[in-house]
Amino acid sequence: MQYNFDEIIDRRDTGSVKWHYSDDTIPLWVADMDFKAALPILDSVQRVVDHGILGYTKPTDALYDAIINWHSNRYGLDLTQDNILFSPGVVPSLALMMQIFTETGDAVDAVLVNDPIYTPFMTKVKQNKRTLVMSALKEVDGKYQLDLKDIEAKIVEHKVKLYLLCNPHNPGGRVWTLSELKALLKLCKKHNVAIVSDEIHQDLTLSGHTFTPLLEVAEAEGYAHNVVSLTSMTKTFNIAGIKGSMIFAKNETLLKKISQQQHLNDEYELNLFAYTVMQSAYEKGGEWLEQVLAYIEKNIEIAIDFLAGHLPDIKVMRPEASYLIWLDCSAYGDNDQALYDKLRAAKVELNSGIKYGSEGHLKMRINVACPEALLREGLNRVYAAFSGEV
Template sequence: MPYNFDEIIDRRHTGSLKWHYTDDTIALWVADMDFRAAQPIFNTIERVLHHGVLGYTKPTEALYEAVINWHGSRYNLWLDQHNILFSPGVVPSLALMMRVWTEVGDAILVNDPIYTPFMSKVRDNGRRLILSPLKEFEGKYHLDLADIEAKIIEHDVKIFLFCNPHNPGGRVWAADELKALLEVCKKHDVAIVSDEIHQDLTLSGHTFTPFLTLADGYEHKMVSITAMTKTFNVAGLKCSMIFAKDKALIKKISQQQHLNDEHDLNLFAYEVIRSAYENGGEWLAQALAYIEANIDLTLRFLEEHLPEIKVMRPEASYLIWLDCSAYGQDDQMLYDALRDAKVELSAGVQYGNEGHLKMRLNVACPQALLIEGLKRMHLALSNIKS
C-alpha cells in the first residue's frame, strides 16, 4: 500500500520529546521521524490490545525467527536464538556492556564526534573517556587508525564503543575499514561494542556490514547492539537487542542483565518487533525513498541559499551534518539564532569537540515542514552574516 509521508501530524502537547514547544517552532533535531508508522504495526498493537489480557510475556519462537530472517537475509548476519538478547534500549546496553567488560576507572575509547550518550554514559559510569577524532576528507569522515592505536596503548583501553552507521556523520563504514579497525582492536585485546541502530536506514549506493560478520575468531570480544525502533520510527516503545556469538560472553551479559532484571521487554514491543520484521519492509522502502528525496531537496536548497555551509551527505539515516562555521563563530549564538527564527536543530557541540560550529539537521519529516524549516534557517543564518 502507498503510505502518505506528506501527512502532517501535530505532535505538540502529546509528551513528544521532539515537539516540546508551545509555539510554532519546527523541530528538526532529535532522531525520530514525523511519519505515521507502518500499518502492520498498528494491526499488531490492536490485536494484542483486543486480546484483553496484558500479562507477562516472553519472546516467542516466531519472534526469534523474524529477527534471524531479517538480519540473515538482508545482511548475511546469521544468528541463532541463543545469540539474541533483548534490552530496553541501545543506550542502556552501552552502559550494560561497560559493566560486563570494565571496572570503574578503566578507559573506553569513542570517536569524536559521536552520539552524545557514548560520552556521557562512559563518564556517568565512572569510566575514563578517551576520544579519537575522525578525520574529514573528500566530504566524509574516516577512522584515524594510527590515533586509535596510539590511544589504546597510551590509556590501556578496554572497550571501543563504535557507531556503525555513524551518528552524526552518517558514514556507513566499509568492510575494509571495519577489518582494519578489528585488527587494531585484536592486537591490543580491546573489546568492541558496535551500535548498529541506524543499520536499516542505509541509503542507496551504500552497503551496511554488521561488524559481527567479520569477527573471525574474535566473537568473545564483540557485540552488536541494535534495534528496529529507528528503522520503523517506534522509539517510544523502548526496545532493542544485543547480538553476541560467544557462549561464555552471552552468559556473562545475561547474568549482568539479570542483576537489575533488565532482560525483559513489554508485550507490545515483542509483538511489534516481530510484525515489523515480518511485514514492515514495504513501509521501510517507501520511507527511505521519501528520506532520500528530502536529503536531495535539502542539499539543493543549501547550495542555492546557504552555499557556505559545508554539508556532509549521509550514507545512512536522515541526519545531515552541517559545518556552519562560515555563518558564526559562537556555538550558542548559532543555536540561538535558529531558535529565535523558530527552527530547532541539534547543536554540534553536544557530539564532541569536532562538533564545534556544526549543526545536525533531521530531515525525516513531511516535505512542507522541511521546506519551511529550511527557509527559517536561511533567514536566521543570512541575518548573522549581514
C-alpha cells in the same frame, strides 16, 4: 499499499519530546520521524488492545524467527536464538557493556569513542566512572574516516579496554566499509580491546552503500569472543516510544556473562507491546521501510540543493545512512550557543553539534524525516536565521 508521507500530523500537546513547543517552532532535531508507523505495526498493537489482556509476556519462537530472518536476508548475518538477548534500549546496553568489559575502582579502565559521536557514548562512560578517551575522526573528501594511527596511539597510551563503535555513524552518517571494519578489528585484536558496535541505524542505509555487521567480520577473523552488536527496530520503523532493543553476540561464555549481568540489573525483559511490534515490524514492515527510505532520500536532496542555493557557505556532509545531515556552519558564526540561538529565534530547532564532542564545534545536525512541506518551511527559517532576516 502506498503510504502518504506528505501527511502532516499534529504532535503538539502529546508529550512528544520533539514537538514540546508552545509556539509554531519547527523541530528538525531529535532523531524520530514525523511519519505514521507502518500499518502492520499499528494493526498488531490494535490486536493486543482488542484481546484485552496485557499480562506478563516472553519472546516467542515466531519473534526469534522474525529477527533471525531479517538479519540473514538483508545482511547475511547468521544468528540463532542463543545469539540474541533483549534489552530495554541501546543506551542502557552501552552502560551494560561497560560492566561486562571494564572495571572501576582503584584502577579505572578506559573506554575509547570517536569524536564527534552520539552524546550517550560520552555521558554513559562518565556516569559509569570509566575513563573517557576520544579519537577525532578525519574528514577526507567530505566524509569522515577512522584515524587508525590515532586510535592505536590512544589505546596504548591509556590502556584502553573497550572501544564503542557507531556503525552507521551518528552524526556523520558514515557506513563503515568492510575494509575499514577489518582494519579496526585487526587493531583492536592486536591490543585485546573489546568492541561494542551500535548498529541501530543499520536498516536506514541509503542507496549505493552497504552495511556490514561487525559480528560477521569478527567471526571471520576469530575475534567474536570480544565483540558485541547492539541494534533495535525502533529507529528503523519510527517506534522509539516503544522501548526495545537486542544484543547480539556469538561467543557462549560472553553471552552467559551478559545474561547474568542483565539479571543482576533486572534489564533482560521487554514489555508486551515491544515484543509485539518487533515481530510485526520484522515480518511485515519491509514495504513501509522501502517507501520511507525513498522519501527520505528525496528530502536529503531537497535539503542539500536548498543549502547549496541559499547558504552555500554551509558545508554539508552527505549521509550514507539515516535521515540526519551533518552541517558545518562555521561561516555563520564563531560561538556554538549563538548559532543555536539564531535558529531558535527563527523558530526552527536543529541539534547543536558541540553536544557530540569538540569536533562538533560550529556544526549542526538536521533531521529531514518529515513531510516535505515542513522541511521546506524549516529550511526557509534556517535561511532567515543565517541571512540576518531574523
